[in-house]
Amino acid sequence: MTDQSNMFDAIVVGSGITGGLAAKQLTEAGLTVLMIERGRKIEHQVDYETELKAPWEMPFRGQGDAAEYRRDYPVQMLNRHFNEFTQNHFVNDAEQPYQKAPGSEFDWFRSYQLGGRSLTWGRQCYRWSDYDFGANKRDGFGTDWPIRYADLAPWYDLAEEIVGVSGAKEGLPQLPDGRFLPPMELNAVEQAMRERILASYPGRVVTIGRTANLTEARDEQGRAHCQYRNICARGCSYGAYFSTQSTTLPAAMKTGRLKVVTDAQVSRLEYDPQSKRVTAVHWIDTRTGEHARAASRVVFLNAGAFNSVHVLLNSASEAMPNGLANSSGVLGTHIMDHANTLAGLAVVPGFEDRTTSGNRPTGIVVPRFRNLDTLDGEGFTRGYSFQGGALQGTWTRGKRMAGIGAAFKDELHRIGPWTMVLTVFADCMPRATNRLTLSNQTDPRGVRQLAVEFAFGKEEHAALADAKREAAAMLTAGGGHVVMGFDQPGHGGTSIHEMGGARMGHDPATSVLDKWSRAHDVPNLFVTDGAQMSSSACQNPSLTYMALTARACDHAVSLLKEHKL
Amino acid sequence: MSGPALTRRDFAGGAALLALALGLPAAGVALTDLDAADLSGERQRRLMDVVCERVIPRTDTPGGAATHTGDFVLLALAHGLAGTRTPLASAAVTPALAPHLRADGSLRHADWLEQALDRAAGGDFLRRAADEQTRILTRIDAAAFAKGAPFSPWTAIKGLILTGYYTSEAGGSVELRYELDPGHWNGNVPIAPGDRAFSSDWTAVDFG
Numbered sequence: 092m093t094d095q096s097n098m099f100d101a102i103v104v105g106s107g108i109t110g111g112l113a114a115k116q117l118t119e120a121g122l123t124v125l126m127i128e129r130g131r132k133i134e135h136q137v138d139y140e141t142e143l144k145a146p147w148e149m150p151f152r153g154q155g156d157a158a159e160y161r162r163d164y165p166v167q168m169l170n171r172h173f174n175e176f177t178q179n180h181f182v183n184d185a186e187q188p189y190q191k192a193p194g195s196e197f198d199w200f201r202s203y204q205l206g207g208r209s210l211t212w213g214r215q216c217y218r219w220s221d222y223d224f225g226a227n228k229r230d231g232f233g234t235d236w237p238i239r240y241a242d243l244a245p246w247y248d249l250a251e252e253i254v255g256v257s258g259a260k261e262g263l264p265q266l267p268d269g270r271f272l273p274p275m276e277l278n279a280v281e282q283a284m285r286e287r288i289l290a291s292y293p294g295r296v297v298t299i300g301r302t303a304n305l306t307e308a309r310d311e312q313g314r315a316h317c318q319y320r321n322i323c324a325r326g327c328s329y330g331a332y333f334s335t336q337s338t339t340l341p342a343a344m345k346t347g348r349l350k351v352v353t354d355a356q357v358s359r360l361e362y363d364p365q366s367k368r369v370t371a372v373h374w375i376d377t378r379t380g381e382h383a384r385a386a387s388r389v390v391f392l393n394a395g396a397f398n399s400v401h402v403l404l405n406s407a408s409e410a411m412p413n414g415l416a417n418s419s420g421v422l423g424t425h426i427m428d429h430a431n432t433l434a435g436l437a438v439v440p441g442f443e444d445r446t447t448s449g450n451r452p453t454g455i456v457v458p459r460f461r462n463l464d465t466l467d468g469e470g471f472t473r474g475y476s477f478q479g480g481a482l483q484g485t486w487t488r489g490k491r492m493a494g495i496g497a498a499f500k501d502e503l504h505r506i507g508p509w510t511m512v513l514t515v516f517a518d519c520m521p522r523a524t525n526r527l528t529l530s531n532q533t534d535p536r537g538v539r540q541l542a543v544e545f546a547f548g549k550e551e552h553a554a555l556a557d558a559k560r561e562a563a564a565m566l567t568a569g570g571g572h573v574v575m576g577f578d579q580p581g582h583g584g585t586s587i588h589e590m591g592g593a594r595m596g597h598d599p600a601t602s603v604l605d606k607w608s609r610a611h612d613v614p615n616l617f618v619t620d621g622a623q624m625s626s627s628a629c630q631n632p633s634l635t636y637m638a639l640t641a642r643a644c645d646h647a648v649s650l651l652k653e654h655k656l
Numbered sequence: 657m658s659g660p661a662l663t664r665r666d667f668a669g670g671a672a673l674l675a676l677a678l679g680l681p682a683a684g685v686a687l688t689d690l691d692a693a694d695l696s697g698e699r700q701r702r703l704m705d706v707v708c709e710r711v712i713p714r715t716d717t718p719g720g721a722a723t724h725t726g727d728f729v730l731l732a733l734a735h736g737l738a739g740t741r742t743p744l745a746s747a748a749v750t751p752a753l754a755p756h757l758r759a760d761g762s763l764r765h766a767d768w769l770e771q772a773l774d775r776a777a778g779g780d781f782l783r784r785a786a787d788e789q790t791r792i793l794t795r796i797d798a799a800a801f802a803k804g805a806p807f808s809p810w811t812a813i814k815g816l817i818l819t820g821y822y823t824s825e826a827g828g829s830v831e832l833r834y835e836l837d838p839g840h841w842n843g844n845v846p847i848a849p850g851d852r853a854f855s856s857d858w859t860a861v862d863f864g
Contacts, residue, residue, distance in 0.1 A: 143836065146823035146855075152728065153823060157736040171862070276843035319841040321858050448845045449838035450858060485853045485860035486822045486832065490815040493801035495711040495793055500719075503818075504831055506853045507864055 099125040099350070100651065102372045102387040104357050104402065107207025108633050109620045109640040110393030111335030111343070112253070116644035117391070118346040122651070125385055126349060127374055129356040129394075130182075130203030133210070135336035139326030141176040149175050170200045170587070172211055177324040180204065180211050190530040192544035197428075198584040199397065199543065205353050206335040207395065211324040213587070214303040214332055214452065215478070216256045217630035218247050218267040222463060222474070226518070227626050230472040233425060233521030234596040236625050237606035240267065246638035254333040254637065255309055257453075258301030265474070266458040266630070272306045274299045279445040280481035280509050281455050284569035288457075291568035295460050300453035300478065303333035312338055321450035332452070354378050357402050358538055360390060360616070364410035368615045368656075375536050389615045389647050389656055393640070396621030397426070397527060400592035401541045403603075403618075404529050416593070416610035416618075422603050423527040425594050426543075427519035427627040429586035430475075430551035432579060434515040435562030437571025439481065442509050446483060454480030457513070457565075459629055461557065470553030473518030474629045477562065481511045511571050515558035516586060519627040520550050525583075527592050545583040555580055588632055590621035608643040615656045619643045693764075694734040700766050703773065703782060704729050710790050711817050718826040720817065725827075728820035729813065733765050738812050738819070740765050748807040765809045772796065828855035 100122035103113045114126045132138075146153040155175035160168040167173050167181040182201040191197055202208045221240045227233040244267075251270045259274040277285060277299055285297035304317040314330035314337055323332050330337035343349040354377045361371040361384070371386040392399040400423050406415035414422045459474035461467060468474075484507020489499065530542040559578040566573050583589075596602025599611035608623050610616040619640040621632060628635075650656045696704070708720025708729065720726065733740050743761030744753065756768045773781035776792045784792070800808035821827040828834050832855040853860070 145825070145834065145836065146828060147825040151732070151735070151737070152819065154732070154737055154819065157732075157738075157741065159735075161736070161741070275841055278843035282844070317841075319838045320836060320856075444847050446845050446847050446851070447841070447843050449841035450856070451841050451843070480859075482859050482863055483853075483857075484864035485857055486818060486855070487861055487864050489818045490811070491801075493798050495797050495814075496790060497713050497715050500712050500715060500831070503822075504852045506847060506851060507860070510864075512863065 097385070099123050099385060099387040101125075101389045101391060101647070102127065102385060103391045103393055104372065105207060105393035105395060105398070105620065106205050106335055106340070106351070107202075107393065107395060107620075108209045108212065108335070109636050110207065110391070111209060111339035112250075112637050112640050113391045113393055113619060113644055114343040114349055115253075115339040116641055117648065118343045118348040120644070120648040121348070122648065123348045124343070124350070125387065126343075126351045127355050127357055127372065128205050128207070128351065128353045129374075129377065130205060130207070130353065132351075132353040133205045133326070133336065135326075135330070135340070136328040139328055140179065142322070142325045142328060144176065151175050166198050167200060169198050169585075172213075172324045173200075176322065177211065180324060180326070186535060188532070188534055189540050190532060190542040192542060195543060195545045196582040197543040197545045198582045199589070200584060200587050201395070205351070206340070208587075209334040210326055210336070212633060213631065214323065215456070215631035216251070216254060216258075216269075216301050216303050216634040217456075218269055219243075219628050219630055219635050220265050220267055222265050222459070223626065223628035223630070226473055226628070227521065232472075233625055234594060234598070234601050237595060237597045242606070243635070243638050243642065246642040247634065249641050250634055250637040253338065253641075254303045254634070255305045255312075255314070255338075256301055256303055256634070257299075257306040259298050261296055261298050261458075263296065263458050265460075265463055266456075269301070271301065275302070275304075275306060275451050275453060277455065278447050278451075278481055280439050280442050280511060283442070284439075284481065284511060284566075284571075287569045288565050292460075292565060295457060295565065297455050297457055300456050302453035304452045305331050313341065314338070317452060319449035319451060321452045323452055355383070356536060356538065357394065358382070359406040360402060360415055362406065362408050362410060362415055362613065364408075367613065369415075369613055375538070377536060380536070388651060389617065391640075391643075391647075392616070392618040392622070393620045396590045396592055396624075397541060397543070399618050399620055399622040400527050403593065404527070404541075405539060411612070416603055416612045416616060418612050419600055419602060421523070421594065421601060423592050424523045424525070425521040425625070426525045426527060426545065426589065426591040427521055427624070428545070428583050428589045429519055429627060429629060430515075430517040430547050430555055430580040431586040432515060432555055432577045432581055433512065433575070434477065434555070434558040434578070435513045435566050435573055435576040437511050437566035437569075437573045439509045439511050439569070439571045441570060446506050454478055461554075468554065469557060471518075471550045471557070473520070473550070473554065475515050475517035475554050475558050476629045477513040477515055477558070479512035479514045481509055483507050483509055510574075511566055511569065513562040513566065515555060515562070516588075516629050516631075517551055517554040517558065517580075518629045520548060521591060521594070521626055522548065525591075543583075547580050547583070551580060552578070588621075588627070590624040590627060590632055593618045593622040594625040595623050596625060607646045608639055609646070617643045617647060696730045696734075696766050699782075700770055701726060701730065703770055704766065706782060706789060707769070707773070707793065707813075708817050708821065710786070710793050711814065712821045712827075717831040720821055723821055723824035723826050725817055725820035725824060728824070729816045730766060732816045732820070733813075736762070738815050740812050740816075744807070750806075753809070763809055765813055768809050769813055822855055
């Protein structure tokens, strides 16, 4: 056991979207911080090995070695962002096993590296509204959030300032506007769809996706504006999208108060029953197998929703035999992921003479329109929103066509027809039966694996059925000819919005965290990643995690300064 | 599969040759844990070269042969890209396919193609004139893509030919346009006569 004898004000477990932000906020507030990352070091600009590669410079032309994927990446290969250019930003499933309960289908997409999934995320940034924070109270699923939009609004402001979010203000109460950089332009088909759908369905707004890609340079952060490549998950040397490497890590390092340890898998938190505080973090060096430990006054868990729960479950002690901070017994329960499927795809005629220039790194969004002030959903009480966009075909359409020879080749070099796609993301109800537990099987480092038990229920199926009908109606109103649409959700995890497991709530008897993202049972323990979520809304959640993280950091610093921790 | 039986050493050497043909460092192509039977012989390489050229012929830009698309297709088939190592459903297994099944139920696509072309040619496909080769392939292609057509291995092979060609340097940047770093976004641009698509339109490649 190596004792890192140095004591830190704070230890942050995880270096992804929330871990990086926690490190930044805490160090800038004057705290000394140790950030522990289980994956390898990735240095900004230096280690984006495939960023500039063309397909013909890759062994498998960007498609990847399917034999290797079947063997080592059977889950990660299902992620649409996973390919030969990006595979080094995803875990090797064979080395990082997890278990699924019988009958459960859950594809857990993970990125264990410095920066975590901030390197591979979809970058969509949306505020939640009081329709979302009030949802559990309104329909009785889950436990009531102890906060409302007003509590978080200033922290959304701060998060957007740090991240740099481009988007268009629409004045919609269900998707509050933020502090946006100039929006990216809709393409010709999307603009027409916006106008036509709005004419037929007032209140249903096709707007540009609000994305963490800079439309204006941020010289003070050393970040250039987006180059419109749309290959973000390879890593971006321009720093044009928000990641730990581009934004929060440089800021934290600049303070001189951050220490980073990589290749360090946290095995447990050490709890002192006398002081009722977490006193230290234990980890395993994944290269050497050596065990290590460091102490701190406060701990932030930002390992990613499921991994933060995993650490708490693995931190059971005599004083807390069911897992750390689990006097309520709800730790690990009420996990969620948005129900997701391709709700509608339509061919859109009339724009054959129009195209685009550059590769826009975001699509469109149609904010929730169901179950707002009126409960108008059939069989569901929450919401869904559409994401997608209009795009043109390319040579790949030749795979679905008969033909060979010169005429076929001539056809395939032309810019293809327009299609418009609406993918649905629906609220996932918080259910006790969807949960994380410890498996009896261990990983290669001897740590008990996580087991996932998950299924969507009738509410999600009803929402997706409605979404399919409405997508078809809206695409038709927009001038499209609907080709297909689905109403069955993909596996859990498909949205890569897994969350919950250490939910926030008013009552220590029924929740793990208080309104400051702090453990009811352990006053110096904060969990500020997706684990804290009490409901899922239907928006992409990362911006909310960030706002909650910044708020929790501010609270922790205040408590430390007042000697209340 | 035609050609002499290969030893492990031959196989590794073949992998290196294939990598060299593709212009890749041999170390970048990890073939060593695959079955030696999945390494194509020289005749299959020549056959696939010809097939690729018939599908994507030289015009004012290079075709399938000049871009070594056939070698990519064979590499892709050996590694099971495009689902080509997925076991066939029993209903899809016809007498013509059965001899080419692996023990796991997946199909040796290159072997099937070699036999199908020779059978259609009534002999050695490679000895037929280019026009005749094109007619044979056109018939196979039309049958595979006909409405309600039963499973045909040709659809996957053709898909890999297109992937190989349009991700080659000439296919991606001469036949089509390639721009890694546009630096701008314009959502509404008129299409000019003769405009070629961008192979670097990743959204179109993924979803188009």
